[in-house]
Amino acid sequence: DAGVIQSPRHEVTEMGQEVTLRCKPISGHNSLFWYRQTMMRGLELLIYFNNNVPIDDSGMPEDRFSAKMPNASFSTLKIQPSEPRDSAVYFCASSSGQGRTNEKLFFGSGTQLSVL
């Protein structure tokens, strides 16, 4: 399996522009997570889906952020409008989502977002 695939790897945009990050989870995985990494807060969970349904979006910073999972093999994280403080590395991760005690996350390579 190719693992979790994220695109783009790097995104540079201007303040106010819309940004869309994309993720393809590992085939057969039922849970998908969006994390953001910053120097101040480390890895923080933004939202996670189970069977394409958003389960917990309490980590989404504000209404400018939205995430969708239209099918089991694709998810997007959208920021509209973007602001400089959104600059960070955004990671997508997936897991089998079967609720086993030995569950683990598999991460993509991340999207480095810079908002100027």
Added chain:
Amino acid sequence: DQQVKQNSPSLSVQEGRISILNCDYTNSMFDYFLWYKKYPAEGPTFLISISSIKDKNEDGRFTVFLNKSAKHLSLHIVPSQPGDSAVYFCAASGRNYGQNFVFGPGTRLSVLP
């Protein structure tokens, strides 16, 4: 308030010596703990895990110890190698957390040749 804490932002160790990375948690509902390693420009990769029914889990050079009463876990790397230089994240999950994993802020380990 951070539920998973890694109080050492960085650690330097000589090659061949032991590296000890520490992690503390506050939520007693956590019952499953993981360590992830992250190289620059890559996503975190799973390293080792431990369930709360155990107090030790070993995998090659890596051992994780869990002290439930102190809500503390540690990762030991013996012997340390330059290739171990990376950021290490501690993560926790629990039955009442659904599929969620809570990560600590990470510790940057540098293994000096």
